[in-house]
Structures are given as C-alpha cells and as structure tokens.
Amino acid sequence: MTTAKRDTYTPETLLSVAVRVFNDRGYDGTSMEHLSKAAGISKSSIYHHVAGKEELLRRAVSRALDGLFGILDEEHARVGRAVRRLEYVTRRMVEVLTAELPYVTLLLRVRGNTGTERWALERRREFDHRVAELMKEAAADGDVRADVEFGLATRLVFGMINSLVEWYRPDGRGVGEREVADAVVRLVFEGLRKEE
Amino acid sequence: MTTAKRDTYTPETLLSVAVRVFNDRGYDGTSMEHLSKAAGISKSSIYHHVAGKEELLRRAVSRALDGLFGILDEEHARVGRAVRRLEYVTRRMVEVLTAELPYVTLLLRVRGNTGTERWALERRREFDHRVAELMKEAAADGDVRADVEFGLATRLVFGMINSLVEWYRPDGRGVGEREVADAVVRLVFEGLRKEE
Numbered sequence: 409m410t411t412a413k414r415d416t417y418t419p420e421t422l423l424s425v426a427v428r429v430f431n432d433r434g435y436d437g438t439s440m441e442h443l444s445k446a447a448g449i450s451k452s453s454i455y456h457h458v459a460g461k462e463e464l465l466r467r468a469v470s471r472a473l474d475g476l477f478g479i480l481d482e483e484h485a486r487v488g489r490a491v492r493r494l495e496y497v498t499r500r501m502v503e504v505l506t507a508e509l510p511y512v513t514l515l516l517r518v519r520g521n522t523g524t525e526r527w528a529l530e531r532r533r534e535f536d537h538r539v540a541e542l543m544k545e546a547a548a549d550g551d552v553r554a555d556v557e558f559g560l561a562t563r564l565v566f567g568m569i570n571s572l573v574e575w576y577r578p579d580g581r582g583v584g585e586r587e588v589a590d591a592v593v594r595l596v597f598e599g600l601r602k603e604e
Numbered sequence: 605m606t607t608a609k610r611d612t613y614t615p616e617t618l619l620s621v622a623v624r625v626f627n628d629r630g631y632d633g634t635s636m637e638h639l640s641k642a643a644g645i646s647k648s649s650i651y652h653h654v655a656g657k658e659e660l661l662r663r664a665v666s667r668a669l670d671g672l673f674g675i676l677d678e679e680h681a682r683v684g685r686a687v688r689r690l691e692y693v694t695r696r697m698v699e700v701l702t703a704e705l706p707y708v709t710l711l712l713r714v715r716g717n718t719g720t721e722r723w724a725l726e727r728r729r730e731f732d733h734r735v736a737e738l739m740k741e742a743a744a745d746g747d748v749r750a751d752v753e754f755g756l757a758t759r760l761v762f763g764m765i766n767s768l769v770e771w772y773r774p775d776g777r778g779v780g781e782r783e784v785a786d787a788v789v790r791l792v793f794e795g796l797r798k799e800e
Binding site for chain 1: 787
C-alpha cells in the first residue's frame with residue numbers, strides 16, 4: 409500500500425502516468441502496484457477510474473491510433489495526386505509522433521500477449537496497409553520509383569519515421585518538430601544525394 | 605534444476621542460445637535459470653563456459669560491434685570520395701544487420717543498466733559518430749544535400765537501417781538480403797520520388 413494521497417486524477421491525467429510507467433517498465437512488467445506507486449494513490453482509487461491496467465493500455469494506444477488514423481481523414485490525405493497525398497501523410501505522421509510521443513512509443517512497443525495488444529497490432533497493420541496502398545497508387549501513377557517493391561519501401565519509410573520514438577525528445581533544446589518533419593519529407597522523397 | 609543433458613556446448617553455440625533468450629525476455633528479465641532451461645544443461649555447466657550472463661551479453665554485443673566496426677576498415681570505406689564511401693558503408697551495414705540479425709537486435713535493445721551495457725552503448729555511439737563524420741565530409745564535398753542537418757540525417761538513416769531488426773526475417777520466403785540492401789541504398793541516396 410502507498411501512503412494515501414487525495415485522488416485528484418481524471419482518467420486522462422492518470423493515463424499519462426500509466427503510459428510513462430508502461431514505457432519505462434514494459435507493459436508486461438507493470439503491475440497495479442507499480443501504477444499505484446507512480447500515481448501516489450491507492451490501487452482501489454485507480455480501480456475507481458479504470459477496470460485495470462489493460463483498460464489503461466487500451467485508452468493509451470487508442471489515443472495514438474486515433475491520431476494516426478485521423479490523418480487519413482484529412483482533406484490533403486484524401487484529395488489530389490497520390491504522391492502528394494503520400495507526402496502529406498508522411499509529414500503528418502511525423503507531427504503526430506512528436507505530438508503524441510509517449511502514446512505512439514507505447515503503441516510501437518506492443519507485442520501481442522493480451523487481447524488489447526493483439527487488437528492494437530491489428531490496427532497498426534491496418535494503418536500501415538492504408539499507407540502502403542497510397543504508395544502503390546503513387547507508383548501506378550509513375551510518381552514513385554518502381555525499382556523498390558512498394559511493400560518494402562513502406563516498411564523502410566515507416567522504419568525511418570518510427571525511429572523518432574527512440575531519439576526525439578521535445579525538450580526545446582534539440583531539433584524542433586518542424587525541422588524533423590521537413591528532414592523526413594526531404595529524405596524520404598528526394599534522398600540524401602544532392603541533385604547534379 | 606533442469607534434467608541433466610550432456611553438455612556438448614562450446615562458448616559459441618551457448619552464445620546463440622543465450623542471445624535468443626535475451627531477445628525474447630529482455631536481458632534484465634533473463635536469469636541463469638532461464639538460460640539453463642533454454643540450453644537444457646545445468647547452471648554449473650554454463651558457469652563452466654562463462655563467468656555469468658553479463659559475459660554472454662558482452663560476447664554477443666561484441667560480435668555485432670566487431671561486424672559493424674569491421675566495415676569501416678574495409679578498403680571501400682577508407683578510399684575514395686566521401687559520398688561513395690558513405691554509400692558503401694550503408695550497404696554493408698544492411699549486410700551485417702541481416703547476417704548477424706540476433707546479435708545486432710540485442711545490441712540495439714541494450715539500455716545501459718550494467719557496465720557491459722554502458723560500454724556497448726558507448727561503442728554504438730562511437731560507430732554512429734564515425735558514420736556521421738563521413739556524412740559531414742560528403743556534405744562538405746557538396747555531394748550530400750545541405751538543407752538537412754547532417755546529425756539529423758544520420759539519425760534518420762540509421763533509423764531506417766536499424767528498423768530491419770523489427771521486421772526482417774531470413775526465412776528464404778520473404779525479400780532477400782540483396783534486395784533489402786539495394787532498396788535501402790536507393791531510398792537513402794535517391795529517395796522515393798521518380799526522377800522527372
């Protein structure tokens with residue numbers, strides 16, 4: 409038991425504590441006891457807000473997934489030439505990753521032992537698939553190089569974008585969100601080599 | 605205790621079992637008991653080969669680091685225009701990652717709780733720094749775009765390459781090592797967009 413602290417949490421603020429603990433210890437390695445200690449409230453207070461740690465996981469990865477899927481509903485992702493839509497989606501993915509960093513970090517680390525984890529993996533695959541379809545369309549338009557298989561290209565581009573969770577820290581001292589988004593779009597579409 | 609099995613391991617074959625367990629359970633989550641069960645020999649038999657799990661970690665990450673640093677000593681990494689050397693190093697990194705997949709996977713997951721982990725992180729940073737220097741040189745030659753800061757570019761390129769450990773599986777049914785290396789070099793240097 410922890411020392412009682414007045415429970416001033418909302419499900420939303422409790423979530424941000426839980427996500428930090430999940431990312432530090434891993435979801436599997438986190439107990440309700442760990443959550444209770446990190447939040448400074450009793451386990452029963454936590455149960456007042458949520459049914460258990462799996463609900464916290466579901467809410468956390470939902471926030472990341474809603475951010476990512478939301479991109480696909482935006483006008484610039486729906487209207488226009490496929491390669492321009494792909495460029496827009498790439499930039500917005502970087503923006504969502506940096507804005508929702510702990511939530512997306514958790515989503516990308518989910519491995520699939522519980523129902524919620526398997527659901528999250530399934531939704532991630534669905535998102536990846538939607539972006540792969542966009543790349544396929546851009547390739548069919550002749551706007552994307554044909555000498556790299558589009559499924560492989562999608563994985564590599566996602567690899568570059570998702571690597572942000574490993575090193576991007578929004579502390580105001582390093583590179584800014586805008587600079588990172590510009591860099592990713594330039595590298596993904598134009599590559600490193602300077603035009604002759 | 606496990607059921608006694610005749611110990612036919614060498615330090616090398618024991619290492620491959622240990623790396624698999626470390627990657628599955630995480631280094632922190634692996635006990636000598638887990639290693640003993642996975643290898644099917646007693647803990648004292650393991651101690652006959654190595655001083656403990658930290659020695660197994662050191663040997664495993666050394667194998668990955670030796671592979672990576674070895675690239676920098678190769679002729680094409682030392683001689684010629686910086687951008688060509690950078691291209692060579694990029695291709696060889698993919699080759700080392702795919703050839704030494706479990707060892708590099710472990711290296712990339714190391715977080716730094718023990719002396720061996722901190723040493724591995726330090727060596728990784730040193731390798732990253734050597735490649736960043738090469739990119740800086742290529743930028744100074746005017747061969748690499750100047751509108752992406754080279755430290756940021758290095759991180760993003762490493763992000764793309766290192767993502768291989770998350771999805772590349774050398775099962776002979778998926779994409780081949782050569783196809784992946786070609787794809788990475790093309791995307792990193794030329795980008796997705798088809799030349800006009």
